[in-house]
Amino acid sequence: MDAAIVTVGDELLTGDTENTNATWLCARLDDRGVDVERVTTVPDRVADIARVVNEYHAEYDAVLVTGGLGPTHDDVTMEGVAAAFGREVELDDAAAEWLQEEGYASEDLVTGTAELPAGARPLHNTEGVAPGAVVESCYVFPGVPAEMQAMFASVADEFDGEQTYIERVEAAEPESALLDRLAEVQDRFGVTVGSYPGETVTLKVTATDPEAAREAAAWLTDHVQQVDESAE
């Protein structure tokens, strides 16, 4: 299973807000074996949201959208997602009921917030107000991190990729010195190895077979300089 994430918000594109939602969703999807192929931030504009969601829906198994739900003038994500699927937005009865239970009395606010793409499955926001929605394989979540995380958890079982197994080895050598051994371990065990330089170089072994991941990590441990050795 593969997926794309679309984060909506001018505040992300001006650098006013760090896009922690994207990183959080990427990690959860990776845990479930789902390959994230794109993460894209778009402005609070209906046409931009619609274009990108439409393209990704055609290409990937699932699209996850966050941000831009609610009653303010720049909350246009539901309109954008509706347009991506050639639908209108309409008042969702379940969503309107949730809002009234939360004490939202104003007709205007309830209507603005409870309008979802026609035929969407509404998602309850247990940590806040604005409801989410599922349209075919497109999931729309709020932008507030706690709300998004709780709503993702309520549908997490619907994201089911090939389970992968991960092992990590720390190397006390420059990344450039490791190239031949990284190529060799990938060939030898049929695994994928990423190298992430920091104070040491983290080698991340990923495999669909847990035994292959463990054997590749053991081979790397024998063949690269260990962090402990170099600390002496």
Added chain:
Amino acid sequence: MDAAIVTVGDELLTGDTENTNATWLCARLDDRGVDVERVTTVPDRVADIARVVNEYHAEYDAVLVTGGLGPTHDDVTMEGVAAAFGREVELDDAAAEWLQEEGYASEDLVTGTAELPAGARPLHNTEGVAPGAVVESCYVFPGVPAEMQAMFASVADEFDGEQTYIERVEAAEPESALLDRLAEVQDRFGVTVGSYPGETVTLKVTATDPEAAREAAAWLTDHVQQVDESAE
């Protein structure tokens, strides 16, 4: 002037690394009055990089690409950017010289790192090793934040948008209660106002005329409940 940012790296798509480069570049471009229209993360794959860079080059005034430079097997950004422009990569003499000055002796490493899209303008990496490049209006920077930041600074003058002026007002009212006044201040002063809820609601006024920004902020200060008042 508008722009798109493309960040390259599997480690971003698995949530192993927070995409701080994108946020940093967005803020610098916003400071210079450049509208960032897209921020997209793509995997370390030539075809994906090429497709996205090609699309954004056709649509936006500038494309900024970060990550995936260097000698390891998954550093394929230069090939991807070259393919986006229908070019080959070729050894750049200036880039090779910089690497040799850094003490890179191995022929293989120099070649792998100093190959840039044919006809590109090389960019010196003053904080690290892998050179960057400019191809038409596409800027390619390293992924290591300190290296990317220094390299962006060396070409920052080439990003020149319409100067905008920003004022911020903190409101001690729920965002939903502010809707009418946000609409009114935008109409009245011809400014854009974003609202960012947190402990208080930050209202960010943006205008091309500094006087309009100040007047709108003063109007908001008079018409919304202030944080100090509510603290009493």
